[in-house]
Amino acid sequence: MIITRRWLNKYIDFTDISNADIAAALNSLGFEVERTHNFDCNSNIVCGRIQVVNEIPDTHLKFCLVDTGQELVDPIVCGASNPAENGYVVVARPGAVLANGTKIAKREIKGYASEGMMCSLSELGIGEKYLTAAEQDEIILTFNEKEVSYDMIGAEDILTKIGLTDYLFEIDLTLNRSDCLSAYELARELARYFKRELFPLELESTENLKEYQNPLKVVIATSAVESAISVNVKLTPEKSPLKLSDRIWLKINEYQSNVADPFGDLAIKATLETGQPLLLYDFNKIKNPLKITDDYENKTFNIKKGDLVVVDGNEFVELIGIRVNPAYAISATTTEITVLALHLNHIVMRQQQRKVGTSNINLQRYIKPLSYATVGLGLSRYLYLLKINGFLAELSVLNFIKEYKKTVEPISLTLLEINQFIGHSFTLLEIKALLEPLAFQFKEEGEQLFVTPPVTRTDIFQKVDLIEEIVRLFGYNNIIAKPPVLPNLVKAKRPAEKTIKNFETFFLNNGFYQAKTYALVKQEEITNFNFFNYQKPYQLLSPLSEEHAVMRLSLTNSLLNSVGYNNARNQKNVKLFTVEKIYANEKSYYHGAFVSQIEIVQNKITGDNLSNSYYYIKSLLEAYVQSEQIDINELSYQQAPKNKVYHPYQTSHVFLGKQLLAIIGLIHPAYQKEVNLKSATYFGEINFEVIFNYPQKKQTFFTPLSKFSASNRDISIWVPATVTYEQIKKKILTGVKNVVAIEVIDQYFDHNEMPNYVALTISFTFNDMTKQLTEADINQQFEQIKMNLKKLQLQIR
The missing domain is CATH 3.50.40.10 (Phenylalanyl-trna Synthetase, Chain B, domain 3)
Incomplete structure (x- = not known):
């Protein structure tokens, strides 16, 4: 943004204020002055009137006689295209030094005496890129008697008359001060700073x-x-x-x-x-x-x-x-x-x-x-x-x-709040003196202040904005630095911090590395990675690029970028996790995410490997949830809706009660290739807000271990592909006693013999705290399980 002293003088009396004072004021107000330029850098310049113009044969030159108010007219040879008789011009006399460095002296050109020069805009300091093609080959010439009249001939203030003694301030505006893209609003700021009257901007009624x-x-x-x-x-x-x-x-x-x-x-x-x-x-x-x-x-x-x-x-x-x-x-x-x-x-x-x-x-x-x-x-x-x-x-x-008129809501606060926040003792009169010249309006109700910003100030809509404005106008350097008074208080317990710390410790102990990722993504990722169905993502007002235009709605995409970065540098087996905030719906939400490419167990002697899998990710989630004193039997799993990012049959939504707690699964092979991941990548993402607000955590201080031996029974059943394990889990255990754990340990597909079915192998663990279960006791309960399966019309393999 550029503003000039000549224009400011129309609306503020700056008679006794220097250009340096104006620049200092702008900087103090938060408008960084990047550049200044003084156009008053031409000497020995007067106004002239062309009396005679004659072409010089065989050249593009013209021989002119110019009246500059002296006893005799000045002979001047000119190469411009537009000299014309009776036109008023700007003349540099012999001895003049111009803005472009040209020094004027008497000389002879093509046999004609030339005692001075009729000047162009570029010679007097205007950049050529702001001249039209015609102006680049022309001198300054006007016939407008209202602007330059006969009385001006010989006048040494001609450059002041036409605005070429101006002083320029180039200001770097921050994005929030778009109101100061209006020169008049900048003038309003300066008028308040110097305590001068601001003359009104003339408008047409x-x-x-x-x-x-x-x-x-x-x-x-x-x-x-x-x-x-x-x-x-x-x-x-x-x-x-x-x-x-x-x-x-x-x-x-x-x-x-x-x-x-x-x-x-x-x-x-x-x-x-x-x-x-x-x-x-x-x-x-x-x-x-x-x-x-x-x-x-x-x-x-x-x-x-x-x-x-x-x-x-x-x-x-x-x-x-x-x-x-x-x-x-x-x-x-x-x-x-x-x-x-x-x-x-x-x-x-x-x-x-x-x-x-x-x-x-x-x-x-x-x-x-x-x-x-x-x-x-x-x-x-x-x-x-x-x-x-x-x-x-x-x-x-x-x-x-x-017509669009957005109501400007008043901001409610007290004088005590302002002073405590800033660390200064303002009076109400002092605050009004700062804000009222900028068209802020005040209303008082007891100790409560209601301050309405001017409609042009789109950057002020909450309490902290108004307090920041007060500090800006008062001057940051005028606030005396004081050490804060820190009362010795007992630190409040924050369950949310404990939950997040527990998550970080859990994954560090399981061989994951912690990452911090970039929160800005492109618009396409908002659609693909909105796993938790958030609305109203935050759009940047002025993004540097389309790649970083929106605040993300998931941490998974950022972790995948980190995995891809490591894969490209020959780090093929990567385990990462992160804990960061998601900003949406005008709120913030803590999320945790983790990704794994690595082979979980590798026996260096035998070479046996336990490969990464959906069940490994599921076990991590359940183990963490258990560490938060939440019964994993309260978790339910549903197939995640279709999405180009993840595998449609190996990805689940995980609900805690009726709330979506997490998503776990496998990155889709096509998307894996698109983002250059070198191997199968499994992921999980948790919304911590569900855990923070979950009311039914078990208050477990000590769980005694059974002194009796547990026994296991496994059974394999055919389940229709349309039926989920979560739908039958509780029904299988109807009337069954002494089951302390139930877990799916394998699944099998046979599309030839049993199409549209999946074989699940389920392991049941039996035990009792008061006695050792006999074989007969266990068989009796296992028979009850089989009867339940029969009622559910589920075939045992």
Whole structure:
């Protein structure tokens, strides 16, 4: 963001304030001044008036006689394309030193005496990239008697008159201060800092103008437009160029102003002053109602669906913020213009800006979270500029196409809270003196303060934002550093911390390595890895790239990236876990995730291996849940819904009661290949919030061991593929005593003999705390199990 002293002087009296003071003030207020530039670096410059222009034969040069207020006219040889008699010019006299380093001296060119030079904008310090092609070959020339008159001939303050003694401050704005993309809002900050009056920004009121019915209909066919106003303006017949000083001010603001496009130049000026971009079209070229949409394609202009555009029927008008169809642009023959002021979804515009890979003054504002209030402000300022420059003849009735007014809620807090948070003793009067000049409103109810931020401050909506604003305005350096008073209190017990610490210890003891992962992912991963069905993921307002645009909804994808990174460096057997927060639904949730590629047991003597499997991951989950004093019989397993990330038949949702506690399973082979994992990868992810809030944890202080020997019985049964183990587990044990453990130890498929069935081998462990069970006791209970299986119509293998 660029702001200049000359512009600031219109609204604040800076007579006794230096440029260094202004830069220091901006830095103190949190607006980092990246660069300053003084354009007042030309010497011995005066205003001249061309009396005679003669071509020098066989050259592109011209011999001119220029009146600079001396007794005799000055002979000057000029190579520019535009010297013209009676035109006013900027003349560098002999001895002058210009901004580009040129030193002027008397000399002879092609036999003609040349005593000075008529200057161009680039020679006086304007960068060439902000000059049009014509201006790069022209001297500064004006015939506008209102701007430079006969009385100015010989005047040494000509550069001040046209704005070339200005001082530039280039400021790096943080994303939250998008309101200061308006030069006037920056001026408001400086006026408060220096305790000076801020003169009002002149706006056009339609009450005093002749109005006619707005003839144009505008249709909004996209949710990206949140507020919109249109107006038509009939122009005066005389379309004189914009004042030279205004065009130079725009160039100092790094915009290529164009003498042939005064309406576009004034629109940019209004945008710089208010922060609101404007769209301009030649009304007489529009044949149909204008439509703003993101559902349009046009190969000629390289427009694709998803691009936010303005169309006229099926004709392309503008890719908003980027380019206009020349067929609809304002020209010298335009008699009536259409002006649109839009408040757009900044995230949509950020995506549009990334597609084209460009930046300009309008896009810099569209991609930031601006206030809806700038829509009317920017339009009113533009109409005022049209009027004072003599372009506005008649104005149509304003068409409020879509109105959006978000109520600004007051922030409730007390003076005590402010002082305790900051560590300073403010009075209420001091706080009001800081905030009220920036249009904050106060309401008091006893000790409670209700502070309403101005509508332009989209960055202040909660208590901490307001406290931070108070500190910023007071000055961080003005707060005396004091050591905090730390009372000696007994540390409160936090069960959540114990649960997480237990998880970390458990997996470290099982040979896993802990990882910390990056929380930002691309949008596609939000869809694929939303295992717990979260809503409203956090979207970054201004992401650095599409790869890091959204806060993740799962830890598994981040761990898989870490596994892939290790695999690519010949680490083929990887076991990782992590504990981090998931942010969604305007809340945060603790999750734990783990992944395993490794062979669990490897006998170096025999070479026997126990391979990684779903059951290994399941056993880890159940062992951890048991360590949290939760009965694993309360866990139930359901087949996870289809997803491209995991294997459809080896992945389960794990419920604790009726709540989804975890997901465990195998990464799909196709996805494994897609993300370059070198071997089968099993995973699990737990939502700790379910454990934190689980009310039925067993209060186990000591469990006595049975002094009697346990006995095992195994049985293998055919179970329909549509029936899960969890559905039959409790029914198998109906009326059965002395079973202390039940576990599936194997499963088998025979698609030829028993299609649509799976064979489960279940192991039952029998024991009693009071006596040694006999063979007869165990057989009796085992027979009851068989009877239960018969009732369930489950065949024993």
